[in-house]
Each structure stands twice: as C-alpha cells, then as structure tokens.
Amino acid sequence: MAGMDAIEVRGLRKTYRGHDAVRGIDLSVTRGEVFALLGPNGAGKTTTVEILEGHRKRSGxxxxxxxxxxxxxxxxxxxxxxxxxQDAEDAADLTVTEMVRHIAGFYPDPRPVEEVIDLVGLTEKRKSKIRALSGGQRRRVDVALGMVGRPELLFLDEPTTGFDPAARRQFWDLIRTLAAEGTTILLTTHYLEEAEALADRLAVLAGGLIVAEGTPATLGGRAAAGAKVSWRHGGVQHTEQVTDPTELIRKLVAEEADLTTLTVTRPTLEDTYLQLIGVN
Amino acid sequence: MTAAAAVLPGTFANGVARGRVEIVQFLRDRTAVVFTFAFPAMLLLLFGTIFGDDYENSGISVAQVYTASMIAYGILNTGFITMGSGLALDREDGTLKRLHGTPITSTAYLLGKLILVFVLSVAEVATLLLVGVLVYDMPMPEASHWVTFAWLFLLSVIACTLCGIAVSALVKHARTAGAILNVPVVALQFISGVFIHPITQLPAWLITVASFFPVKWMSQGFRYVFLPDSMKRYEAAGQWELGRTAMVLGAWCVIGLVLCLLTFRWSEKDQ
Known part of the structure; x- marks a missing residue:
C-alpha cells in the first residue's frame, strides 16, 4: 500500500437533472496529509465529499x-x-457515552469510548443527553463518532460552523493530534484561517471546477505576489509594491528613515481566495 | 496495523444493538409512549362503552369482540405507523446518513427496527388484553388457540413492519408521515371488520376490496383466537378460514419484503 494515494480523483463529474454540480475535477490526496477543500456555497464541495464517502453516485x-x-x-x-x-440531529435522546459506545460497536477495532470522549473534550458532558448539548458540543459528538473506529481517512464537512473561537482552537488541536497519528484528513471549510491553520495542501472549488490548488503559502501565486511596504517619512505616506521587501528595507535603514510606522503586508489567504472565486 | 487482525462485528450482533438503542430512544420519548399505547386502549374503551350490548343473545359482549379485533389495529399501529414514520424521521434527522458512514449493513438496521416493533407490539397486545380482561371480563382462550395466536401475531407484525418500511419511501417529510400513513390505516379499519362488525353489514364489493389487504385477515384471526367457535357465523364466509389467513398474510410478508428491497435507500434520492 505504500506510496498509494489516499484519494485519487480523475475527471469527476456530477449532474443533477441537467445541472452540472461538479464539472470534471482532478484531485489527489497523499496518505497522512491534511487536505482542505475551499469554496463558496454551491461550489460542489459537499457533492464531491459525498461521492468520496460513497453516499452519492457520480455521473462520470x-x-x-x-x-x-x-x-x-x-x-x-x-x-x-x-x-x-455536517448537520445531523440524530440520537437526541441518548447520552454522549451511549451513542459513542453504540457506534463503536460497528467497528472491528474501535478506540476506547472514554478516550474518544476525552479527546473531544466532552468528559464532563458524557452523561448528558445529546439533546441538551450546545451546538458546538453537538458537533464535537459528531467528531467523536467519526473517529471512534480509528479511521485511516477522516472526512470533515464544515466541522467548525457555529463554534466560538475558543472551541475552534480546541478543535484544531484535536485535528492536529489525529493528523500526527497518521490519519489522512479531508476537510471542507468556509473559514480561510482554518484551512491555513490545518491544511498541508488545499484546493479552491468554484462553479464545480478546481480553480487553484497548492499549499496555504503558495495558493494562487500567493508566494510570488510579493509584498506591499508602507512607511511614513517627513509627514508623507510612502507605499511600494515589491517582490522581495528585503532590499528595500535594507535601503531604508541605510537612509536612516523613520521606520516606526513601517508595515509589510502580503495578500492574505482570504484576499487570494476572494480573487480566485471571482469576488474581487 | 492493529485493525488487520480484528474482525467486523456480525450483522446479527449489530442488529440487536440497534434494537436496544431503538427501544431506549422510544421509551425516553414520553409522548410517543403514551400515544402509542393509550390510543388503541382509549378507542377500545370508547367502543366498548358506546356499543355495550350482547351480540344477539350469543352471551358474547360487543366489547369482547372489539377487544379481539382491536389487536389487529394495535399491531397495525405499532408496525405500520411506527415503522413508516420512524424511517422517515431517521432519514430526516441524519440517523440513516450516520449509520451509512459506518460498516453497519442495512439488514442490521432493519433488524433493529423489527425488534423495536416486536417489543412494542407485544406490549400493545398485552395492554389491550388487560383492558379486555379487567373491564370487559373477557375469558382467556385454551392453549391450542395460543398456538394460532403465535403464528398470527408473527405474520401480522412482519407484514405490517415490511409494508411500513416500503411505504415510508413515499413519505417526504417526517412531519406529514402520521397524516399520510393514517389514511390507509383508518380506511382499512372501517372495511376490515375492526370498527364495524359483523363485517357482513358492508356491501359485498367492499368486503372483496378488504380481502386483498392483511387487516381483514388479522382481525378475523384474532377473533378466532379470543371468541367462542359459534361466533364464526358473523364472519364474511361464515368460517374462520385460518388457512387462507395464513396464506394472505404470508403473501403480504413476501410483497412487503420485495417492496422493501426495491425502495430502501440509505440516502435521499439526488435532488
């Protein structure tokens, strides 16, 4: 199995009653990689993931x-x-422990139930009915149920929607733990900082096509896009667009310019993303 | 790889685990518990009180006849309605999608449902018999009739459950499931000798229509189990027709199974 990709997609298409939701995408995800699929609503993310999960039939x-x-x-x-x-409301009358134990029972070699509940940070809530949990806690149960069977490959479809910032950070740590254990992870998300924090590589889907693919640092030519250097000198605002700011800053230092207001900005992943999906 | 040596748990074990969880969830939903068990019992008390007389000096009270017939309704309620709406709900709240993401088989899932219906039906029949015995002094039948009861009960539960699964494919939203499923249920009660008995009061063509469906045979069979032999003269054929009852119910089990296999889907069709 060594060297074989976890996911290998060639020319994937999906048509719903004449409407093309996915229009021929290629994708490969290496084993052990965290791969993020970004894109606006209706771009074909969920359709693609559902086909990979075996929940939907492909057209080609x-x-x-x-x-x-x-x-x-x-x-x-x-x-x-x-x-x-993404949005299940099942098992509302079971407790967290009951549900995790129930799903664990379908796998040949599940993780210990208490360990999984602890990993998702629900130990204090383990005896609560799922109905009584907050939205974020409910999603953590979903994560627990997704990982209890020790998957080699984990699909996460917009997992942190509705999380508060602290819960999101905690969740990211959990994903990093799973990735460190060697789990391959395919993640879809709306949150650019999430993709940047977690993904080894990512792809942007728009209108059923992949419009860009790369690492968070290089996506859409981000690395080559250069940087914007701004500073004030003698009451005048200066701004210069350069490929490599090193040379310019060295020059400014040599000229003993006032650098208290110096900023160096690169296009954020969000800027690049918005440009890719055609919003800017 | 620790998983290499481990084996997938069997379908039967998974089905029993599903059955357990289905029962726990059902019992924790108090409204469903009360409605499922109290409704047929309430109807029996109402009918028994409204039509309280003897059956043409036969020594059998109308209430006793209703008790026997209402068992058919009880099973229809727990099998057909619970299953039809339960499946629609499982499709809507993500239960089916969740399970389809795990190695469980559809057979294990359906086995769990069948276990739930079986347990509910036993409890339902016990409730109705308790009302019959305590309120209407219904005598319990001899041992040989209980043998008939056993196969009749099994065939009825299986036929109703499978048809409920099949018909749930037509139910788009769990919200409307109750309304949709009650249409055939109520109509069949009226033409199958459950609410209106003797069934011979009905026009002959309506009895013919009812004879194609299982409810008529279920209610007739349960009247055989719990009423004296002399009551057979009030049946459509003037006979208990046990052989034909077994055949019709058996046929519906097969029809239900085929419909189930043709219509059961883990996920909704592509929209």
Missing part, C-alpha cells in the same frame, strides 16, 4: 478512495473511513 470520472471505488466498496472499506456529519 474515476474515483479511488483507499484503493477502492466508493460507489462499489463494502463494509471492510467503510470500517477504514470516518465521516463527520
């Missing part, structure tokens, strides 16, 4: 997930993937 193209076609794979394959749902 080739898909291989952990070496198998998700449209035809069986139970043994399902035991190797984990799915974190």
């Amino acid at each position: 193209g080739e898909v291989s997930v952990l070496g198998e076609d998700p449209g035809a794979a069986g139970r043994a394959w399902r035991a190797r993937i984990g799915v974190v749902l």
Whole structure:
C-alpha cells in the first residue's frame, strides 16, 4: 500500500437533472496529509465529499478512495473511513457515552469510548443527553463518532460552523493530534484561517471546477505576489509594491528613515481566495 | 496495523444493538409512549362503552369482540405507523446518513427496527388484553388457540413492519408521515371488520376490496383466537378460514419484503 494515494480523483463529474454540480475535477490526496477543500456555497464541495464517502453516485470520472471505488466498496472499506456529519440531529435522546459506545460497536477495532470522549473534550458532558448539548458540543459528538473506529481517512464537512473561537482552537488541536497519528484528513471549510491553520495542501472549488490548488503559502501565486511596504517619512505616506521587501528595507535603514510606522503586508489567504472565486 | 487482525462485528450482533438503542430512544420519548399505547386502549374503551350490548343473545359482549379485533389495529399501529414514520424521521434527522458512514449493513438496521416493533407490539397486545380482561371480563382462550395466536401475531407484525418500511419511501417529510400513513390505516379499519362488525353489514364489493389487504385477515384471526367457535357465523364466509389467513398474510410478508428491497435507500434520492 505504500506510496498509494489516499484519494485519487480523475475527471469527476456530477449532474443533477441537467445541472452540472461538479464539472470534471482532478484531485489527489497523499496518505497522512491534511487536505482542505475551499469554496463558496454551491461550489460542489459537499457533492464531491459525498461521492468520496460513497453516499452519492457520480455521473462520470474515476474515483479511488483507499484503493477502492466508493460507489462499489463494502463494509471492510467503510470500517477504514470516518465521516463527520455536517448537520445531523440524530440520537437526541441518548447520552454522549451511549451513542459513542453504540457506534463503536460497528467497528472491528474501535478506540476506547472514554478516550474518544476525552479527546473531544466532552468528559464532563458524557452523561448528558445529546439533546441538551450546545451546538458546538453537538458537533464535537459528531467528531467523536467519526473517529471512534480509528479511521485511516477522516472526512470533515464544515466541522467548525457555529463554534466560538475558543472551541475552534480546541478543535484544531484535536485535528492536529489525529493528523500526527497518521490519519489522512479531508476537510471542507468556509473559514480561510482554518484551512491555513490545518491544511498541508488545499484546493479552491468554484462553479464545480478546481480553480487553484497548492499549499496555504503558495495558493494562487500567493508566494510570488510579493509584498506591499508602507512607511511614513517627513509627514508623507510612502507605499511600494515589491517582490522581495528585503532590499528595500535594507535601503531604508541605510537612509536612516523613520521606520516606526513601517508595515509589510502580503495578500492574505482570504484576499487570494476572494480573487480566485471571482469576488474581487 | 492493529485493525488487520480484528474482525467486523456480525450483522446479527449489530442488529440487536440497534434494537436496544431503538427501544431506549422510544421509551425516553414520553409522548410517543403514551400515544402509542393509550390510543388503541382509549378507542377500545370508547367502543366498548358506546356499543355495550350482547351480540344477539350469543352471551358474547360487543366489547369482547372489539377487544379481539382491536389487536389487529394495535399491531397495525405499532408496525405500520411506527415503522413508516420512524424511517422517515431517521432519514430526516441524519440517523440513516450516520449509520451509512459506518460498516453497519442495512439488514442490521432493519433488524433493529423489527425488534423495536416486536417489543412494542407485544406490549400493545398485552395492554389491550388487560383492558379486555379487567373491564370487559373477557375469558382467556385454551392453549391450542395460543398456538394460532403465535403464528398470527408473527405474520401480522412482519407484514405490517415490511409494508411500513416500503411505504415510508413515499413519505417526504417526517412531519406529514402520521397524516399520510393514517389514511390507509383508518380506511382499512372501517372495511376490515375492526370498527364495524359483523363485517357482513358492508356491501359485498367492499368486503372483496378488504380481502386483498392483511387487516381483514388479522382481525378475523384474532377473533378466532379470543371468541367462542359459534361466533364464526358473523364472519364474511361464515368460517374462520385460518388457512387462507395464513396464506394472505404470508403473501403480504413476501410483497412487503420485495417492496422493501426495491425502495430502501440509505440516502435521499439526488435532488
């Protein structure tokens, strides 16, 4: 299995009643990688992920997930993937422990229930009914259920929607822990800082096509886009666009310019993203 | 790889685990518990009180006849309605999607539902019999009738459950499930000798229509179990027709199973 990609997609298409939701995308995710799929609503993110999970049939193209076609794979394959749902409201009358234990029972080698609940930070809530949890806590149950089977590949579809900033940081740590254990993670998100914080590589989907792919630092030519250097000197605002700010700053220092207001800015991932999806 | 040596848990074990969780969830929803059990019992008390007389000096009270017939309704309620709306709800709240993301089989999921319906039906029948015995002095039948009861109960539960699963494919939203599923249920009660008995009061063509569906045979069978043999003259054929009852219910089990296999889907169809 060594060297084989976790996910391999060639020319994936999906048509709903004449409407093209996914219009031929190529994607490869290496084992152990955290890969983020970004894109506006309706870009085809969820459709793509659902096809990879085996929840939806594709209209065309080739898909291989952990070496198998998700449209035809069986139970043994399902035991190797984990799915974190986006907006489930099931099992409201069960407690956290009851539900995690129940789902764990379907896997050949599940993680210990207490360990999983502890990892998602719900130990204090383990005896609460799922109905009584806050939205963020509810999502953490979803993550617990997605990881309890020790998946080799975990799908997370917009996992932190509705989280407060502290909960989001905690969640990121959890994802990093799983990634450090070698779990391959495919993540969709609306939050650019989330993709930047977690992803080794990312792709931007717009209108059913991949418009850019790269690392958070290089996406959409971000690395080559250069930097904007601004400073005030003698009451006058100066701004210069340069590929490499080193030379300019060295020059300014040599000229003994006043650098108390110096700023160096690169396009943020958000700037790049908005440009890619055609908003700017 | 620690997982390499481990084996996937079997479908039967997973099905039993589903059944346990289904029952726990059902019991924690108090409204559902009260409605499921109190409604048929309330109808029985109402009918028994309104039509309290003897059956043409047969020594059998109308209330006793209703008790026997209402068992068919009880099973229809727990099997067909609970299953039809339960499946629609599972599709809507993400239960099905959740399970489809795990290695569980659809057979194990449906086995869990069948266990739930089986337990609910036993409790439902016990409630109705308790009302019959305590309020209407219904005598309990001899042992041989309980054998008939056993196969009749099993076939009825399986047929109703499978048809409930099949018909849930037509239910778009869990909210409207109750309303949609009650249409065939109420109509069949009226033409199958549950609410209106003797069934011979109905026009012949309506009895013919009812004979194509399981409810008529269920209620007739339960009247055989709990009423004296002389009461058979009030049946459509003047006979208990146990053989034909077994055949019709068996046929509906097969029809229900085929419909189930054709219509059951883990996820909603592509919109």
